[in-house]
């Protein structure tokens with residue numbers, strides 16, 4: 142049976158850095174010896190013994206670890222377990238995750254609105270521009286009218302990325318996405334200089350990561366009402382489109398009510414962009430200053446409208462047409478205040494922002510998500526620890542302690558887990574978009590590594606990257622176009638409608654979600670535990686959609702690991 146490919150052996154299907162940990166998980170009852178061989182199974186390059194069985198706390202299934210970290214030779218290999226079979230092939234080499242890093246950033250290019258994607262950059266997934274009507278014809282929803290923009294006003298609000306498998310554009314979700322991408326640039330500027338993704342802007346004087354981010358930033362800027370600085374919550378069709386190509390989707394689109402969460406996420410990202418684009422004033426004249434001005438105005442609007450949350454049901458009770466696209470609703474903006482205050486403070490060096498909100502309301506350290514951005518502010522404060530004013534400097538020891546304590550909590554007992562990953566210690570990790578839970582845990586651990594230089598954080602960040610690329614209870618590599626057990630049918634309109642078998646590449650599937658069967662009612666779920674509740678079916682938007690806010694921490698993690706691989 143050693144001759145057969147076994148679905149019971151789970152590993153990162155791309156590969157391993159020569160000096161990093163290398164682990165495969167063997168599900169079931171096999172015990173004893175394993176080998177690593179050449180893909181033809183002829184030459185044994187490593188021998189080892191499977192660990193004792195560990196029970197998966199979520200599914201109750203047994204699994205053992207094949208640890209071949211001792212193998213440091215470059216090459217392509219498989220893991221062989223006698224009586225079970227062999228794994229998919231994987232590589233050991235330097236830069237082994239460069240392709241995923243590039244591919245996942247390139248994924249954003251494929252989500253671009255308002256521009257043709259020619260074969261030169263988009264290959265087989267070349268397609269005409271979508272939503273060109275946004276250049277001239279975006280309507281103001283009755284929930285969004287203002288004296289300066291009465292009903293009937295028509296706006297221009299082009300560019301940006303499609304949020305996910307749907308074609309709408311949401312400021313809240315754009316905020317954390319761009320913030321995360323820009324943070325990779327701030328944390329690893331040298332790596333980003335050579336991070337080329339073959340986009341139309343490649344070869345200009347601006348790193349591709351920044352050029353890609355600009356595509357969305359420029360759209361975000363159009364979402365601010367020039368009259369009062371408020372920011373529309375989203376730009377959307379009233380209803381989701383069918384499974385059609387973007388250029389065929391030409392329903393009327395609206396900007397809807399301004400919200401405090403949109404204004405603050407916008408303020409945070411614009412403040413961050415303001416300091417990042419400052420050195421590019423020759424290439425992008427005026428842009429950095431415009432970003433800071435926009436950030437300050439959005440902040441001021443939020444100060445005057447702190448209770449203006451976006452509540453879709455309430456809006457639909459009062460106005461027509463009903464808006465039924467993603468809500469990104471949030472009942473608590475305290476974390477958005479923290480993020481915006483931290484970014485504005487660091488960029489402007491004005492203590493007033495630091496004093497304006499309670500940056501440390503409690504000691505909670507919530508993992509970042511679109512609804513929870515507190516830590517993005519904390520990451521920024523420690524990132525700029527050397528240039529903080531005395532006011533903030535006094536809080537630094539406490540802040541660092543909290544961030545490191547958070548990371549210590551994440552890595553606690555990973556060695557007792559069936560899959561030996563930070564991800565999945567609790568069934569609570571398997572929510573809608575669980576792949577981003579894994580990626581954001583990885584980002585948090587990279588932050589702890591940067592604070593401490595302690596490699597245990599880096600090693601544990603890599604366990605979650607291994608998770609995303611195949612070392613998980615489904616056996617899928619969750620990044621489209623990569624790995625051997627590939628996601629082929631994501632809930633992603635272009636991938637469904639383009640007539641090409643392979644999905645658009647470089648996109649991160651949402652991943653297992655314990656509540657998915659109830660949430661999307663797609664047929665075909667058979668799993669009995671949350672860590673396996675995933676189907677590679679395009680109707681499964683609660684387990685197999687893609688989204689920009691999930692791709693961004695993937696780009697961060699892949700980029701950071703590439704940058705730090707020899708650490």
Ligand code: G3I
Nearest residue numbers: 304305306307466467468469510572573574656682686688
């Ligand atoms: O966080 C709670 C968790 O504490 C709780 O244990 C668990 C149990 O149900 O629920 C968790 O909340 C879930 C949350 O996602 C987690 O982020 C909610 O149930 C779930 O409804 C919510 O789903 C959101 C989904 O929209 C539906 O509103 C996703 O976060 C969000 O990423 C997704 O975003 C959609 C946009 O609306 C439209 N565009 C596509 C995009 C991606 O699917």
Ligand code: 9MR
Nearest residue numbers: 305306307381383384466467632682686
């Ligand atoms: O395509 C939509 C996806 O982006 C959202 O995440 C999801 C939940 O809001 O909704 C999807 O649209 C579905 C709609 O909610 C119900 N009818 C079927 C749509 C998918 O084809």
